[in-house]
Amino acid sequence: MAPTRRVALITGAAGDIGQATAQALAADGWALALTDHPSAETALAASAGDAWTATFDVTDDGATRRAIGECASALGVPTAVFVNAGVQGPFTRIDRYPLEAARRVLDVNVLGAYTTLAVAGAAMVDAGRTGSIVCSASMAGVGGAPNMSAYSASKAAVIGLVKSAAKDLAPAGIRVNAVSPAFIGPGAMWDNQVAMQAAADSPYYADEPATVATQMLGMIPLRRYGSPAEVAAVVAFLLSDAASYVTGTNVEIAGGSV
Ligand SMILES: NC(=O)c1ccc[n+]([C@@H]2O[C@H](COP(=O)([O-])OP(=O)(O)OC[C@H]3O[C@@H](n4cnc5c(N)ncnc54)[C@H](O)[C@@H]3O)[C@@H](O)[C@H]2O)c1
Structure with missing residues (x-):
């Protein structure tokens, strides 16, 4: 029987941290499934090399399901998943913050991450595969950044999501962690x-x-x-078997800031 391939999937893969993480995971021998929003298709194609790619909006649960299913058919079920797509939104005091913009930030950063994590987790459980999921949170979600209320709220939610999902998926041997970069x-x-x-x-x-x-x-x-490569190194560690006893945690990549 052919060996099962090690497939890693990244959302927001055309962005700075996504690209650096793709390089780190390729160096670790993962087959890559690189995904981003349809508006980033050109940037994704330019940075993806010969990796498998897909474009979808993480707020579209049907498109997310389809893309992860297509990845499973083309490459294999992804057992390392970096839930990384995110937006910052406007920078404005909360009493002036446009609510429509807050809804969009929360939709992409919270429900988008929730959907990717849930769909990818279900694919692993249904296939009987163990694995590891890492979500991009932020120090803004730990300490609260001024003028970034929606973003800070969204990243605090991601940390809560990871802690809960880690408990739900641990019996299936799937670890779930967050990383919180600062600047x-x-x-x-x-x-x-x-x-x-x-x-x-x-x-x-x-x-x-x-x-x-x-x-x-x-x-x-x-x-x-910090550099995107310094974030990627932590993500690659958390996705690897070297982190086999690490789950439900938020790793701060913040140069000592609190
Ligand atoms: N760069 C930082 O200083 C920093 C700090 C803390 C946390 N983060 C988080 O790390 C992650 C990556 O950040 P980055 O610096 O690489 O940013 P970036 O803007 O370079 O990349 C973000 C990627 O997410 C994609 N994206 C946005 N909305 C999407 C959607 N609805 N569906 C699919 N893809 C979508 C974008 O197209 C982009 O390629 C984000 O979640 C961000 O909030 C970044």
């Missing part, structure tokens, strides 16, 4: 955060992006932002 750069989210905090007209940050960058890095004991 990761360079990249789209770092540039966006610096610019948006500067424009937020808040007492916490200056209105000059360069000054905001200095203020943010001053909050980090290691005095620098």
Whole structure:
């Protein structure tokens, strides 16, 4: 009988952390299923090399089910899953925060993560396979970031989701963990955060992006932002058998910030 393939699936795979994690998992010998939103199809194709790819919106449960089913048919049931797609939303005080935008952030970051985790977990359980799932949370969900109420709420929810799902899936031998990066750069989210905090007209940050960058890095004991590769290394560890007794936890990748 042919050996069962080790298949890893990533959502948000065209983004900075997704791409770095794809590289780390490829180096660990995983066959990759790289997925992202349809609007990121070109970026995904450009970064995916010869990996299997699919595009779907994680808020569309039917499309998520179809894509994970197609991955199982094409490559095998994914037994390592990085639930990573996410959006930041606007940067605005909560008393001015547009509720429609809050709904979208919560829909993508909470229900999108919930759906991917639930569908991928069900695929493993139904196939009788053990595995590991890691979700992208954030230090914003641990400490609460100013001007980011919807994002902070969404990432706190992801940490709760992981702790509950870890208990539900442990009897099937499936581990579930979260990672919480703080400031990761360079990249789209770092540039966006610096610019948006500067424009937020808040007492916490200056209105000059360069000054905001200095203020943010001053909050980090290691005095620098982390790299996507430093997040990817932790995700790859949690997805590997080296982390076989680690489940239901949130690993902070935050340079010592709290
Ligand atoms: N970069 C940071 O500083 C940082 C810090 C903490 C947490 N995070 C989290 O890490 C994850 C990845 O961040 P990143 O820095 O790589 O961001 P990124 O913007 O580079 O990548 C996010 C990816 O998610 C995809 N995506 C967004 N909405 C989607 C949807 N509805 N369906 C499918 N895909 C969708 C985007 O197309 C994009 O490719 C996110 O969940 C983010 O919240 C990032």
